[in-house]
Amino acid sequence: MASVVRGVVKAIKEKGFGNFIRELREEGYIRCLADGNLLKTKIHSIGATLVGVDKFGNKYYEKLEGIQFGRHRWVEYAQKGRYNASQVPPEWHGWLHYITDHTGDELLMLKPKRYGVEHKENFSGEGEEFIYHSKGHTLNPGQRDWTRYQSWQPAKKE
Amino acid sequence: MGFVLRALQRARPAIGGRVSTFRWITSTPDLHKPEGAAAAEPAAPEPEIPPRTPVGGARVQFSNPDDAIEVFVDGYPVKIPKGMTVLQACEVAGVDIPRFCYHSRLSIAGNCRMCLVEVEKSPKPVASCAMPALPGMKIKTNTPVAKKAREGVMEFLLMNHPLDCPICDQGGECDLQDQSMAFGSDRGRFTEMKRSVVDKNLGPLVKTVMTRCIQCTRCVRFASEIAGVQDLGMLGRGSGEEIGTYVEKLMTSELSGNVIDICPVGALTSKPFAFKARNWELKGTESIDVTDAVGSNIRIDSRGPEVMRILPRLNEDINEEWISDKTRFCYDGLKRQRLNDPMIRGPDGRFKSVSWRDALAVVAEVIHQVKPDEIVGVAGKLSDAESMMALKDFVNRMGSNSVLCEGNGPNPQADLRSSYLMNTSIAGLEKADVFLLVGTQPRVEAPMVNARIRKTVKANQAKVAYIGPPTDINYDHQHIGTGAETLVELVEGRHPFSSTLHSAKNPVIIVGAGIFERDDKDAVFSAVETIAKNAKVVRPDWNGLNVLLLNAAQAAALDLGLVSSPNDTIPSAKFLYLMGADDISLEKLPDDAFVVYQGHHGDKSVYRANVILPASAFSEKEGTYENTEGCTQWTVPAVPTVGDARDDWKIVRALSEVAGVRLPYDSLTAIRARIKTVAPNLLQVDERELATMSFELKPPVSQKISSDPFKPAIENFYMTDSITRASKIMAQCSASLLKK
Numbered sequence: 007m008a009s010v011v012r013g014v015v016k017a018i019k020e021k022g023f024g025n026f027i028r029e030l031r032e033e034g035y036i037r038c039l040a041d042g043n044l045l046k047t048k049i050h051s052i053g054a055t056l057v058g059v060d061k062f063g064n065k066y067y068e069k070l071e072g073i074q075f076g077r078h079r080w081v082e083y084a085q086k087g088r089y090n091a092s093q094v095p096p097e098w099h100g101w102l103h104y105i106t107d108h109t110g111d112e113l114l115m116l117k118p119k120r121y122g123v124e125h126k127e128n129f130s131g132e133g134e135e136f137i138y139h140s141k142g143h144t145l146n147p148g149q150r151d152w153t154r155y156q157s158w159q160p161a162k163k164e
Numbered sequence: 165m166g167f168v169l170r171a172l173q174r175a176r177p178a179i180g181g182r183v184s185t186f187r188w189i190t191s192t193p194d195l196h197k198p199e200g201a202a203a204a205e206p207a208a209p210e211p212e213i214p215p216r217t218p219v220g221g222a223r224v225q226f227s228n229p230d231d232a233i234e235v236f237v238d239g240y241p242v243k244i245p246k247g248m249t250v251l252q253a254c255e256v257a258g259v260d261i262p263r264f265c266y267h268s269r270l271s272i273a274g275n276c277r278m279c280l281v282e283v284e285k286s287p288k289p290v291a292s293c294a295m296p297a298l299p300g301m302k303i304k305t306n307t308p309v310a311k312k313a314r315e316g317v318m319e320f321l322l323m324n325h326p327l328d329c330p331i332c333d334q335g336g337e338c339d340l341q342d343q344s345m346a347f348g349s350d351r352g353r354f355t356e357m358k359r360s361v362v363d364k365n366l367g368p369l370v371k372t373v374m375t376r377c378i379q380c381t382r383c384v385r386f387a388s389e390i391a392g393v394q395d396l397g398m399l400g401r402g403s404g405e406e407i408g409t410y411v412e413k414l415m416t417s418e419l420s421g422n423v424i425d426i427c428p429v430g431a432l433t434s435k436p437f438a439f440k441a442r443n444w445e446l447k448g449t450e451s452i453d454v455t456d457a458v459g460s461n462i463r464i465d466s467r468g469p470e471v472m473r474i475l476p477r478l479n480e481d482i483n484e485e486w487i488s489d490k491t492r493f494c495y496d497g498l499k500r501q502r503l504n505d506p507m508i509r510g511p512d513g514r515f516k517s518v519s520w521r522d523a524l525a526v527v528a529e530v531i532h533q534v535k536p537d538e539i540v541g542v543a544g545k546l547s548d549a550e551s552m553m554a555l556k557d558f559v560n561r562m563g564s565n566s567v568l569c570e571g572n573g574p575n576p577q578a579d580l581r582s583s584y585l586m587n588t589s590i591a592g593l594e595k596a597d598v599f600l601l602v603g604t605q606p607r608v609e610a611p612m613v614n615a616r617i618r619k620t621v622k623a624n625q626a627k628v629a630y631i632g633p634p635t636d637i638n639y640d641h642q643h644i645g646t647g648a649e650t651l652v653e654l655v656e657g658r659h660p661f662s663s664t665l666h667s668a669k670n671p672v673i674i675v676g677a678g679i680f681e682r683d684d685k686d687a688v689f690s691a692v693e694t695i696a697k698n699a700k701v702v703r704p705d706w707n708g709l710n711v712l713l714l715n716a717a718q719a720a721a722l723d724l725g726l727v728s729s730p731n732d733t734i735p736s737a738k739f740l741y742l743m744g745a746d747d748i749s750l751e752k753l754p755d756d757a758f759v760v761y762q763g764h765h766g767d768k769s770v771y772r773a774n775v776i777l778p779a780s781a782f783s784e785k786e787g788t789y790e791n792t793e794g795c796t797q798w799t800v801p802a803v804p805t806v807g808d809a810r811d812d813w814k815i816v817r818a819l820s821e822v823a824g825v826r827l828p829y830d831s832l833t834a835i836r837a838r839i840k841t842v843a844p845n846l847l848q849v850d851e852r853e854l855a856t857m858s859f860e861l862k863p864p865v866s867q868k869i870s871s872d873p874f875k876p877a878i879e880n881f882y883m884t885d886s887i888t889r890a891s892k893i894m895a896q897c898s899a900s901l902l903k904k
Contacts, residue, residue, distance in 0.1 A: 154470035155499040155806045158766025160507065160515035 034086035047082050058109050060098050066110070079104065092128035216240070216258025224248075224256055233299040238306060250292035250303055251279055259305045262314060262343045264321075264428045265380035266293035269484065270389060276321070276380050278343065280313040281305050289313040311347075318348035321378050324359040324403070325429070332376065334430030336443045340378065361406050367414035368896040369421055369489055371438050377431035379405050383423040390486065391417040392618050392638030407431070416901050417638075418611040418881060421492040425476065425485075434473065436493055436893050441465075441472045449802035450477055452789060453491040454546050454716035454782045455888060457677075458590070458612045459791030460487045464495075464783055464802035471495040471783055471803055481591045481852075482795065488611035489897065490882055495783075497891030501766045503778035504807020515776065520808065520818070527775050528823040530758045534738040536563025543569040543726055544744025544763065545715030545885055548787025548799070549846050550835050551779075551812030552717065552724050554827060555743050557838070558816050561825040566733040569721030570748040571714055573680030574729040578722040580862070581855035583689070585719060586613075586793040587707040588672055589852060594620050596708065598668035599628040600661075602651065602692055603874035604676025604712050605635045608881040610792065613674075613712060614638075627668075629661045632676070632874040647873035648684070651691040657698070665699040672708040673701055677718065678877025687867035693859055702857045709857060712792055714877055715885070716782075719790040723843040742769050743812060744779065746886050762815055764806075765886035777819075778809035781887065785811045786832060788839070788846050795852045796845060 018026045030036060038044040054069035063084030070078055079102055083089035094102060097117065098110030106113070129136030139146040224244055226232055231246040237257035244253045249272070254261050264276035274294035281292045284302035289309055297303075304310060322344060329335045361374040379398070384407060387396040395415045399406045409415065415423075423432050446465035453460040453474075461477035474495050476487040506523035507515040531539065541559040543552045547569070556567045568576075577583050588596070593616045606614035620626045621639040628641035631650045644650055644661050653659040665671050675692055679685050693709070695701070701708040713719055734740070735752040742748070744763040750772050753759070761773035764781040784805045790796050805811075810818075813835055820827040829835040839846050845853030878884055880902060882894040 152469070154468065155502045155504075157504045157807065158501045158770070160766075 032086075034082075037086050041086075044086060047080065050080065051082060057101070058098070058111050060095050060110055062093060062095065064093060064098070066098060066102065076104070090128070095125040218258050219255040219260045222252075222255045233297065235297050235299070235301040235303060237303045239302075244297060248297050250281060250283070250290065250295045250297050250301070253297045253301075254281070254292060254303060254305060261292055261305065262347050263293060264339060264343075264378060265382060267382055267385075267426060270382060270385040270426075273381050273385065276378065277317045278314065278321070278347075280310060280317065282307045282310045282313075314347045315349045318344050319352055319354070322348065322352060323354045324375075325378060326358060326375050328376070332373075332430040333371075333433040333438055334376075334427075338430060339428035359403055364408045365412070365414065366409070366432075367416070367420065368893065368900055369435055369493055370415060370423060371433045371435040373431055373433070374406060374408070375431075376429050377407055378429055379407065380428055381407070382426045382428065383407060383432055386423055386426055387415065387417065387420075389622070390615060390618070391419040391422070393417040396423075414901060418488050418490070418607060419486055419615065421489045422476070422486045434493075436496060437473045441467050446472055447802070448475075449783075449800050451783065451799045451802060452797045453487065454789060454799070455490045455494055455885060456488070456610050456612075457713035457715055457718060457792040458482060458610045459716065459789055459795065459797050460491050460612055461797075462487060462491060466783075466802045469803050469806075471498050481589065482791065482793075483612045484615075486612065486615060490611075490884070490888055490894065493893045493897070494888045494891050496893050497765070497887040497889070498781055498783055498803075500892065501886075501890040502806045502809075503764060503766055503770070503776055504809060505778060506808065507776040509774045520810075523775055523777060524819050524822040527760050527777075527819055530774075531562060531739055531823055534758070537566070538736060538738035539564035539566065539741070540728070540733045540737040540739070541567040541741040542730070542743065542745040542748055543567070543717055543721055544742070544746060545569075545571055545717050546744050546782060546887070547717040547721070547812065548782075548785070548789055549720040549724060549839060549843075550787055550832065551743060551816060552721055552726055553835060553839050553842065554813040554816040554820075554829075555741065556724060556726055557827050558820045558823075558825070559741065561820065561827070562823070566728040566737070567726045568728040568730055568733070569715075569717055569726045570730075570745045571677065571680070571718055572721060572727070573685060574683070574731050576680065576722055576727050576729075577686070577689070578725060578727045580858065581723065581794070581853075582707070582709070582857040583862075584711050584713065584722050585855050586674070586710040586712060587855060587857060588710050589793045589795075590616055593617060593672060594623070595706075596620055596670045596672040597624055597626045598665055598671040599626060600654075600665060600671070600673045600695070601628065601630045601632065601641075602673065602675045602688075603632045603679045603877075604674055605632060605637075605876060605878070606674070606712060607635070607637060608876075608878045609676060609678075609714055610712055613792075627664055629664075633876050635876065647871060648688055648691070648869040649871055651688065651695065652869060655691050655694045655698070662699075665695070668699070670706055670708060671699050671701050672710065674710045674712050676712055676874075676877055677714045678875060681877075682870075682872070682874075684867050684870045686865045687869045690862075690865040690867075691869060693862070697859055702859075707857055716789050716791070719792060719794060720788065720796075720843075720846060723790060723846060724839070725842065742773070743816075744886065745769060746889075762812065763886065764809065765890050767886035767889055777815050778807060779812045779815060780805040780809050784809075787812075788836075788849070790846060793852060794845070794855060796847070796849050798849055 034044050038048050051067050054067040057066045057068045059065050065082045068079050081094060081102055083093055097113040100106040101109050226245050232243050233246055234241055234243055235253050237254050237259055240257055242253060242257040244256055251261050251266060261279045263279045265273045266279060272294050274291050277291055279292045280289040282304040283290050329341060363374050364372045366372055381398060384396045384398060387393050395409050395413060397410055399408055424434050445467050449464045451462055451464050453462045460483035461479040463475045463477050464471055465473045474492050476483060476485055478485045505517040506520050508518050508523060508526055510516050539559055539562050541555045543555055559567045590613055599617060606617060618639045621628060629644045630641050631645045633646055654662055673692060673696055679688050696709045730748060737753060738757050740757055740759045742761045746767040746769045759773045760775045761769050762777040762779050764779050770776060782799050783802045785801055787799045788796060817827050829838055836847055880898050882898040883889045888894045
């Protein structure tokens with residue numbers, strides 16, 4: 007506990023109070039007071055090793071001692087307000103689910119350069135504009151116009 | 165193991181239903197080899213085969229009963245006339261022989277070898293398409309030898325054929341695909357590289373992927389025999405064999421689209437249709453074509469609201485199985501420049517979209533403000549009989565008698581049906597031996613009629629004489645003059661061609677409808693009739709005096725009596741009702757005339773209109789059309805109408821009600837009943853109503869023949885009406901194919 011307080015005092019000294027509070031909010035320490043999941047993750051992360059951070063800012067932790075095997079890897083999502091599992095990019099998925107011991111940073115090397123697409127999280131339930139509709143889908147905005155003819159434009163006269 | 169499994173399978177009923185859900189896969193590798201299959205099949209006596217129905221309703225006609233010979237197809241005796249090939253005999257017997265190069269309307273090439281059958285006492289399998297059937301021949305089509313031969317041929321054909329069916333436009337309607345499924349082996353032994361061939365550029369209509377070509381030479385034979393252009397040919401030998409134009413040259417034929425249909429693989433496909441749709445997504449609607457007066461039978465393939473392509477439909481009397489390029493590729497015009505809302509021209513000269521109610525109210529108000537004899541109705545070249553009937557009734561009820569159809573010229577002679585129809589009929593042209601073409605260029609006016617004439621010239625060595633402006637005719641002909649003075653020479657018998665005409669057995673005279681626009685047309689027609697009388701062109705058993713019309717609406721318009729003269733009526737018109745009429749000259753129209761344009765395309769006349777009423781095109785409505793030989797046919801709606809458009813006759817009917825002169829019909833049946841009182845032949849669908857020819861009934865003509873040469877009736881084959889003028893493909897064609 008004393009070390010935590012010492013760390014806080016040191017951080018305030020280095021960054022100034024305003025910056026410290028902002029960082030506190032960005033890191034989710036404010037929000038975790040209301041969000042039990044987040045609080046649990048924060049407490050869990052004390053003493054764990056940070057294995058990597060992906061390009062979205064999700065942090066991947068691992069702790070080998072004093073924890074049940076199979077629960078020793080976890081992620082702290084970059085978004086503190088709205089987080090879900092689809093925010094984990096594929097290269098980290100394997101590491102996180104104990105499929106492989108290679109971290110996402112290592113697996114990123116294997117991503118095809120030419121046709122590898124960017125990871126997109128699942129926006130289901132987040133509103134029409136987030137949802138991807140394929141080209142032929144009725145709800146694709148590009149497909150709304152079913153007119154298959156071109157009408158004569160009177161303005162073209164003279 | 166296999167034995168145990170089979171034993172289990174046999175014992176299935178005893179074991180119970182549970183086992184029956186399994187299918188035991190067993191293998192008999194020795195049967196997969198064709199040699200083994202031949203050996204495995206025991207020489208059992210042929211089982212009795214029930215009589216089969218001929219393929220595709222094939223019929224045999226015995227012109228001379230003595231010529232009948234009997235052959236045995238798979239043990240089944242069949243009587244055929246002498247001179248038929250083995251393949252035809254098999255078709256009559258109800259056995260469909262696979263083939264690629266053989267086509268019933270083309271000469272026999274015999275180079276694909278797919279039609280191999282076994283003939284008893286013949287050492288090798290014979291190519292049935294090229295082998296004449298001999299009396300007592302025993303043909304076997306499903307013996308191991310025949311099957312093995314087909315399988316071998318198919319393997320050779322597939323050796324160099326690319327495996328690109330998924331991206332091939334022919335996929336789904338490909339002969340090679342179907343026949344390799346039906347007759348091919350399930351594996352190939354070819355492991356080397358496939359041959360590849362450079363694609364040829366055949367113009368804006370035909371897309372070529374020459375690597376897919378199997379060298380059946382159908383396209384080459386079609387081009388030289390039916391289209392009459394010597395553009396395509398075979399180059400090289402062996403595996404270097406290629407179809408191509410000898411030098412970099414486009415295929416300049418008005419029938420070039422038909423090579424797409426006859427190509428058994430995807431080597432020649434439609435360029436505008438490329439990658440647009442798959443053939444199983446399309447809905448076919450059997451309709452007829454209205455871009456010329458022939459009324460070719462077509463199938464409109466549509467997907468949802470758009471026409472995707474147009475294909476020919478078999479009609480031996482009209483278009484056989486070909487259609488012209490204009491018919492086939494005009495469909496993209498149906499999607500461009502469409503009128504979809506009623507519009508009224510405001511005081512500022514701009515059009516504004518309005519509702520039907522307002523548009524009809526404005527027209528009805530104006531029509532009552534002009535004098536009855538200042539009302540003129542003009543039907544366009546694409547109008548159907550129903551709408552022309554409604555227009556005529558409407559204008560007559562308003563008190564005017566000025567209704568005409570564009571293209572029929574001043575004072576059309578509509579009293580005798582025979583004076584404006586092709587009396588010989590299109591199929592009847594094949595019996596002719598001398599043709600006299602007067603002021604008509606069938607190649608551009610009616611390509612299907614031209615194909616018939618060419619067929620006759622090829623088959624009977626018929627002589628063709630042509631009077632008219634210099635033109636490109638794709639068969640042997642004499643150009644005997646450019647104007648009416650040649651006719652005078654023929655009347656007086658001074659011309660050398662007179663003797664040919666007089667000695668002919670079945671002479672045919674074809675007069676072009678372009679003559680209708682001439683001032684001295686009565687004199688020209690009278691001269692032609694004199695020639696016909698002198699040469700005995702019209703006899704009880706033969707009527708060779710023909711008029712070749714230009715537009716789909718012309719014949720029906722004359723039948724229905726839309727016979728006003730535009731020169732007399734238009735200069736004094738105050739209210740002009742244009743029903744799709746775009747080619748009528750509006751220069752003499754008074755400036756204060758009120759013009760209503762009812763039509764489906766924003767074409768020439770729209771710019772003069774005060775009110776636009778959108779109507780449906782031929783692909784969207786049910787309509788009756790009469791073709792140049794007097795055969796009545798129906799169009800059928802293939803796609804929905806665009807926007808707020810309505811059928812032509814419905815618009816006129818609605819307008820009549822708003823104007824207070826309600827027409828007494830409100831369904832197609834009722835309007836057809838009305839047509840029946842005027843021209844009952846328009847209700848005899850798919851039948852030719854013959855017209856009797858009588859020279860005596862005609863009034864004497866006092867006109868003098870002018871010495872003006874005949875003018876070409878059509879300037880640009882690819883763009884003749886509002887649909888084809890709106891088409892991008894047709895614009896490309898006229899840019900690249902007509903440029904010399």
